[in-house]
Amino acid sequence: MRKDFITNxxxxxxxxxxxxxxxxxxxxxxxxxPKGEIGKISTKDEYKVISPFLSQLPNGARILDGGCGLGDWTAFFTEQGYDCIGLDLSRETVAKLHGIFPNTTFKAGDIRATEFDDNSFDAYFSWGVFEHFESGMRPCIDEAFRVLKPGGRLFISVPFDNLRHALRAAGDWSEGKAAHRHDRRFYQWRLTKGELRDELSAGGFDVHKISTIHKRQGVLRSLHHEFKLNYSWFLTRGLSVALMPFMPGGVMSHMILAVAQKPNDP
Ligand SMILES: C[S@@+](CC[C@H](N)C(=O)[O-])C[C@H]1O[C@@H](n2cnc3c(N)ncnc32)[C@H](O)[C@@H]1O
Incomplete structure (x- = not known):
């Protein structure tokens, strides 16, 4: 697992x-x-990966959105007839979510220690959250295992330690010093597919699939970091669309998404 740092x-x-x-x-x-933009959810990479598994859930399945952010996914699943709860550490954001989505359930809380009962969710999804703790992902995985019913599905995405990152790190002798710079602090872990599989397996999950997602975002980041093109330029955005089909996911994709399951007889 590779650490990313943030200037702070x-x-x-x-x-x-x-x-x-x-x-x-x-x-x-x-x-x-929060703006209530749920119209684009079904076009997102995450949705395309998980939709075959969603169709296997019971009607009105209970679903947890761990680290729901602006709440669009929670509201989308609520609108689809699921009993979905959005949980987020940002109390201020959750307070705003209640006003924007009055018919959706949001709670402020920490995914590492929730108030939910054992074996109480049919599915749990979490996009871009488990990687934010320097001591590792294990408390997030253990809590997900506890609250999922036997046979319950876990869908999580984390930053991908793709080949581009590996090559950049190999060429950047100063990376190892980043942790000791006083203006930087830990931001997130970046994982290979194998590392994510191992983390989930160690937590007791059966891992069914790990997919690369967000390839265009990875191409955009490469144009910015390696070629110094500004993210907001029309040229940069156009190039990212034009180049994306020719770029392998293992080199460029920004995130990976795991589909896992709590065993029926844990
Ligand atoms: C990268 S954002 C992802 C938001 C959302 N899942 C999405 O895909 O748009 C991370 C979110 O996780 C929340 N978060 C981080 N650590 C958390 C924790 N331990 N418990 C609950 N929420 C957390 C943050 O407040 C933030 O809203």
């Missing part, structure tokens, strides 16, 4: 949980907060 001058003395809550509250506020 203000939050050096904050404990990790407070830093993460403040960081994401600021990110969501800077994007204008």
């Amino acid at each position: 001058d203000d939050g050096q003395n904050l404990d990790e949980t407070t830093f993460i809550e403040n960081y994401w509250t600021d990110v969501w506020n800077s994007q204008g907060g």
Whole structure:
């Protein structure tokens, strides 16, 4: 597993949980907060990977959205007739979500220690959350295992330690010093497919599939980091669309998504 760092001058003395809550509250506020954009969910990579498994869930299945952020996925599944709960560390964002999506259930809380009963969810999904703790993903995985029913599905995405990252790290002798720079702190783990499989298996899950997703985002990042093209330029965005079909997922994809299952007789 490879560490990513973030430049941070203000939050050096904050404990990790407070830093993460403040960081994401600021990110969501800077994007204008929850807007209720659920129309595009069914076009997203995550949805394409998990939809065959969703059709196997019982009617009205109980689903947890761990680290729901702006709440669009929770609201989407609620609209689809599932009993879906969105949980997020950012109390300010959750308070806003209640106003934007009055018919959807949101709670403020930590996915590493939830208030939910053992064996109480048919499915649990979490996009881009399990990787944020420097001590590792295990508390997130253990809690997911506890709250899922036997046979329950787990869908999680985490940053992909793709070949581009491996090559960049090999050429960047200063990477190992990043952890000791006073203006940086840990941001996230980046995993290979094998590492994610091992983490989930060690937590007792049967892993059915790990897919690369968000290839275009990976191409955009490469154009920015390796070729110094600004993300917002029309040229950069056009190039990312044109190049994407020719780029292998193992080299470029930004995230990986695992489909796992709690055994029927855990
Ligand atoms: C990368 S964002 C992903 C948001 C959303 N899943 C999506 O795909 O749009 C990470 C979110 O997880 C939340 N988060 C981080 N750690 C958490 C934790 N331990 N418990 C609950 N939420 C957490 C953050 O507040 C943030 O909203």
